[in-house]
Structures are given as C-alpha cells and as structure tokens.
Amino acid sequence: MDITILVNLSYIAASILFIAGLKMLGSPDTARRGNAFSSSGMLLAVLITLLDQNIVDYRYIAGALVAGSVVGYFAATKVKMTSMPEMVAIFNGFGGIASLLVGSAEYVSGTFDNPAFLGAIFVTVLIGGITFTGSIVAYGKLSEIISGRPFLYKGQQFVNGLIVLSILLVGANMLFIQGFISAEQTLMLLLALAFLLGILFVIPIGGADMPVVIALLNSFSGLAACAAGFVILNNVLIVAGALVGASGLILTNIMCKAMNRSLANVLFSGFGAVTETSSDSSQEQGEVKPITAQDAYLILEAASSVLIVPGYGMAVAQAQHAVRELGELLEANGAEVKYAIHPVAGRMPGHMNVLLAEANVSYDELVEPDDVNPIMETVDVCMVIGANDVVNPDAKDNESSPIYGMPIIEVDNSKTVFVLKRSMASGFAGIQNPLFFKPNTRMLFGDAKETVSTLVSEFKA
Amino acid sequence: MESQIILLIFILILSIFLGVELITKVPSTLHTPLMSGANAISGITLVGAILSSGSSEIVTITLGTAAVFFASINVVGGYLVTNRMLGMFKKK
Numbered sequence: 001m002d003i004t005i006l007v008n009l010s011y012i013a014a015s016i017l018f019i020a021g022l023k024m025l026g027s028p029d030t031a032r033r034g035n036a037f038s039s040s041g042m043l044l045a046v047l048i049t050l051l052d053q054n055i056v057d058y059r060y061i062a063g064a065l066v067a068g069s070v071v072g073y074f075a076a077t078k079v080k081m082t083s084m085p086e087m088v089a090i091f092n093g094f095g096g097i098a099s100l101l102v103g104s105a106e107y108v109s110g111t112f113d114n115p116a117f118l119g120a121i122f123v124t125v126l127i128g129g130i131t132f133t134g135s136i137v138a139y140g141k142l143s144e145i146i147s148g149r150p151f152l153y154k155g156q157q158f159v160n161g162l163i164v165l166s167i168l169l170v171g172a173n174m175l176f177i178q179g180f181i182s183a184e185q186t187l188m189l190l191l192a193l194a195f196l197l198g199i200l201f202v203i204p205i206g207g208a209d210m211p212v213v214i215a216l217l218n219s220f221s222g223l224a225a226c227a228a229g230f231v232i233l234n235n236v237l238i239v240a241g242a243l244v245g246a247s248g249l250i251l252t253n254i255m256c257k258a259m260n261r262s263l264a265n266v267l268f269s270g271f272g273a274v275t276e277t278s279s280d281s282s283q284e285q286g287e288v289k290p291i292t293a294q295d296a297y298l299i300l301e302a303a304s305s306v307l308i309v310p311g312y313g314m315a316v317a318q319a320q321h322a323v324r325e326l327g328e329l330l331e332a333n334g335a336e337v338k339y340a341i342h343p344v345a346g347r348m349p350g351h352m353n354v355l356l357a358e359a360n361v362s363y364d365e366l367v368e369p370d371d372v373n374p375i376m377e378t379v380d381v382c383m384v385i386g387a388n389d390v391v392n393p394d395a396k397d398n399e400s401s402p403i404y405g406m407p408i409i410e411v412d413n414s415k416t417v418f419v420l421k422r423s424m425a426s427g428f429a430g431i432q433n434p435l436f437f438k439p440n441t442r443m444l445f446g447d448a449k450e451t452v453s454t455l456v457s458e459f460k461a
Numbered sequence: 462m463e464s465q466i467i468l469l470i471f472i473l474i475l476s477i478f479l480g481v482e483l484i485t486k487v488p489s490t491l492h493t494p495l496m497s498g499a500n501a502i503s504g505i506t507l508v509g510a511i512l513s514s515g516s517s518e519i520v521t522i523t524l525g526t527a528a529v530f531f532a533s534i535n536v537v538g539g540y541l542v543t544n545r546m547l548g549m550f551k552k553k
Contacts, residue, residue: 055515068533076541101528105513246480350492
C-alpha cells in the first residue's frame with residue numbers, strides 16, 4: 001500500500017480518537033478514558049508522521065521529542081493543584097509558540113508564492129505569537145511574578161490600534177507586495193508585532209477576569225494549530241485545532257455570561273482599575289459583626305443544612321483539605337452539606353472543582369448557582385470561603401454597581417452567612433460588598449485554613 | 462491546489478460545528494480538565510513540527526526542532542496533568 005494512504009488513514013483514526021475522547025470528557029465517569037483515547041490518537045498521529053519519507057534526519061527530532069517529553073512529564077507530575085491556572089496558561093503558550101515556529105519554518109524554506117499559503121503562514125505566526133506572549137503574561141499574573149492588578153495607561157486603545165494597523169501592513173507586504181522589505185525582515189517584524197500585541201492584550205486585564213483570558217488563549221492555541229494545518233496542508237491539524245478552538249470559544253462565552261459582560265468589556269475595560277469612586281459611601285452601610293470560631297462552631301453544630309461557597313481565597317490559603325474535613329464532620333453531625341460553585345470563582349474555568357476534587361470531595365456534592373438560589377431560604381448556614389464578587393448582593397440590587405446584572409450565589413437569602421476573610425480590605429475588583437454589613441452576616445476574620453482548622457478541632461473536641 | 466484548500470476549509474467548518482456540539486455538553490465541574498485536555502490536543506502541531514525538523518535545510522531544522530520541543534511539552538504535559546486531575550474526580 002502507498003505510504004501516503006496509510007498516513008492519511010491513520011490521521012482519520014487519530015481524528016476519531018480526538019472526537020470520541022472529547023465526547024467522553026463530558027461526564028466524570030468516562031472522562032479519564034476519554035483522555036486516554038485522545039492521547040492514543042496523538043500517539044498514533046505522531047508515530048505515523050515519523051514514517052514520512054521526506055524526513056532526512058531523525059537525530060534532532062528524537063532529541064527534541066525526548067527533551068520536551070521529560071520537561072512535560074516533570075511539569076505535569078510536580079505541579080500543585082493550586083498552581084493549575086498558571087500551568088494551563090503556560091502550556092497554552094507552548095502550543096502557540098510551536099505553531100508559530102512551524103509557520104516560520106515553512107516561510108523561510110520559501111517554496112511558495114501562493115497568497116493562500118502565505119496568508120495561512122501570516123495567521124499562524126500572528127495567532128501563535130499573541131498566544132505565546134499573552135500566555136507568558138497570564139502566567140506571570142497568575143503566579144504573581146507580576147502584579148495581578150489591571151494595568152491601564154492613556155492612549156492604550158490608540159497604541160493597540162496602531163499595532164493592529166502595522167500588522168495589517170506587514171501582512172499586505174507578505175501576501176501581495178513582496179519585496180518592499182525582504183522576507184526575513186517581514187517575518188521578524190511580524191513576530192515582533194505579534195509578541196507585542198500579545199503582551200498588551202493581557203496586561204490590562206485584572207486577575208479576577210483571568211478565567212476569560214485563559215479560556216480565550218486556550219482557543220487561540222487551537223486556532224494557531226489549525227492555521228498551521230493550512231500551511232502544511234494537513235487535515236489532522238485542522239480537525240484537532242478547530243475542535244480546540246471551538247472548545248475555548250465556548251468556555252470563553254460561558255465565562256463572559258457568568259459575569260454578565262461582553263468579551264470586549266472584559267478585554268478592554270481594565271475592570272476594577274477605576275472603581276475608587278464607588279467606595280466613598282460604603283462605610284455607612286452598617287456595622288460589621290465579627291464572630292469567633294468558637295461561636296461559629298455553636299451555630300454550625302445546630303445547623304441542619306450548610307452550603308459552602310469557595311472562591312480564590314480558598315486556593316490562596318490552600319484550605320481545600322481542611323474544608324473537606326469540616327464538611328465531613330458536619331455531615332457526621334447530621335447536616336446536609338453542599339458546595340456551591342460559581343463558574344468564574346477562582347482563576348480559571350472549573351478551578352474550584354479541581355481543588356475540591358483534590359481534597360476528595362465527591363463531585364455530586366458540587367452544585368451550581370441555579371440549583372441553590374431557589375432553595376436558599378431553607379439553608380441554615382452559608383460559609384463563604386475566600387469568595388467575594390460572586391456573592392455580592394450589589395449585582396442584583398444596585399444598578400450603579402460595576403457588577404450589576406452578574407448572576408451571583410444569593411447567600412444573603414440564607415438564614416446565616418459566615419464570611420471567612422483575611423481583613424476588611426475590598427476584594428480583587430475593588431468593589432465594596434454590602435453582604436458584609438447585612439444583619440444575618442457574621443465575619444470570621446483570619447487565614448481561611450486556620451479558621452476552618454479551628455472549627456474542625458472544635459467539632460472533634 | 463485550490464481544490465485542496467477548499468476541501469480543507471470544508472473540513473474546518475465541519476470540525477468547528479462538531480467542536481461546539483461536543484463541548485456545550487461538558488458540565489462545569491470538568492471545565493479545567495476539558496481545557497487542559499483540549500490544550501494537549503492543540504499540541505497536534507507536533508506533527509507539523511516533526512516534518513519541518515526532518516528537513517535538510519539548517520534554518521528549517523532549527524525552527525522545526527524548537528517547535529518539536531515546545532509541542533512535546535504541550536502534548537506530554539497536557540495529557541499527564543489532565544489524567545492526574547481526572548483521577549481525583551470521585552463519587553462516594
């Protein structure tokens with residue numbers, strides 16, 4: 001049999017494995033097998049590609065494959081679950097740069113003058129470059145190497161517009177004019193502009209909006225691979241890249257909906273950087289009522305239903321194991337325990353679910369806002385652990401609030417709310433939270449892990 | 462050549478619709494493993510990287526080899542970390 005037919009049949013098989021794998025990721029029972037399907041599709045695609053007769057030298061391929069696999073293996077096995085957002089971010093970046101390099105390699109080998117190919121190279125390098133530096137900045141923000149605060153400057157839109165215009169001009173030169181500047185210069189200029197745009201695109205976005213950015217960069221890494229597929233005319237790259245691109249876009253859309261904001265608003269508004277004006281009247285909203293862990297224990301001990309609402313603060317305090325222990329003790333005490341998870345809680349889609357899964361919380365105890373909001377009046381105690389904006393009643397009551405309209409977990413409707421918080425400093429978005437001043441709210445100040453551990457020891461005593 | 466590109470665009474459009482159908486059904490509990498699993502799939506660019514890396518021109522080899530390195534981190538790391546996460550999702 002002709003080797004190209006064998007290769008193409010294998011690519012079809014690999015595509016089927018990717019599709020089946022993604023489908024199985026739709027349920028926790030089959031997800032792990034789905035991932036195995038998907039990875040065997042990848043293995044098949046890679047092995048069959050190695051049979052390609054145009055490959056003249058295997059030494060570099062082998063070396064890079066081994067080196068990359070070793071790095072990937074250690075990164076994946078050593079990373080802490082709390083560092084998962086930055087891990088996903090940096091992997092997106094690696095996918096982007098790989099596609100960029102494939103596009104560049106094809107460009108410098110310079111065998112075509114067809115505008116369709118050149119257009120594909122242009123798109124590959126552009127998206128790959130934006131994905132790479134955008135992901136690096138996202139990684140920096142998530143791991144707090146650089147400040148997670150939104151960064152805005154005067155004339156930002158103008159500068160971005162100028163870069164986009166320059167990119168279009170470079171693209172025109174690359175595709176149609178050819179010769180205004182040399183091919184190498186064109187590529188270098190395009191790389192520089194794409195890298196710059198990636199940095200400037202992520203840097204203004206605040207940490208609380210990171211779930212949107214990560215989902216979007218995830219989509220970009222797929223689209224870059226897809227564009228690379230058009231460069232080398234390879235169908236498996238197009239299928240796989242398009243699947244990832246679509247998946248990332250859907251997640252992006254879900255995240256935006258969960259914040260009741262448009263994608264443009266998330267990307268360009270620098271949310272939280274300019275909300276100082278709304279905080280002036282906030283101190284007169286009422287009295288904050290602190291409570292000790294001992295008193296909180298007495299209320300919890302008498303509660304028959306408890307809803308735990310985790311947020312980014314739980315991840316920072318690494319409190320998930322202590323929280324699970326408390327949940328089990330409450331259940332042993334006869335209370336019904338559920339965990340309400342807002343889609344944008346944390347720093348990436350599904351962040352809280354992964355942390356609680358790590359701590360051995362059964363996934364059928366995790367519920368979504370729409371499940372718990374209608375029955376909130378019947379809940380005895382809501383424990384808000386390191387969450388802020390996703391439980392802010394201003395989102396439904398205060399039309400002038402920047403987060404007005406965002407779907408929230410309506411903990412203020414429950415009988416008692418415990419808020420575990422380090423201090424009264426306002427949350428990440430810089431917005432005051434009237435929840436803290438409600439008559440049924442009690443503040444448990446201190447490190448979330450210590451507070452929960454104290455509650456656990458009270459139960460055990 | 463043109464007909465080949467048209468065919469690939471056809472594949473692209475169908476794949477996007479398929480992707481949308483598949484992912485819309487994923488529950489929010491699994492969003493993180495979905496993202497990292499999808500990210501590992503985007504490492505498929507490794508296939509392109511291997512072809513570039515096996516060329517005979519030095520510049521192409523250099524760029525291709527670097528691409529193989531990054532893409533294989535993406536693939537191996539992405540699948541392993543997804544597997545590790547999914548192993549933690551348990552029901553009592």
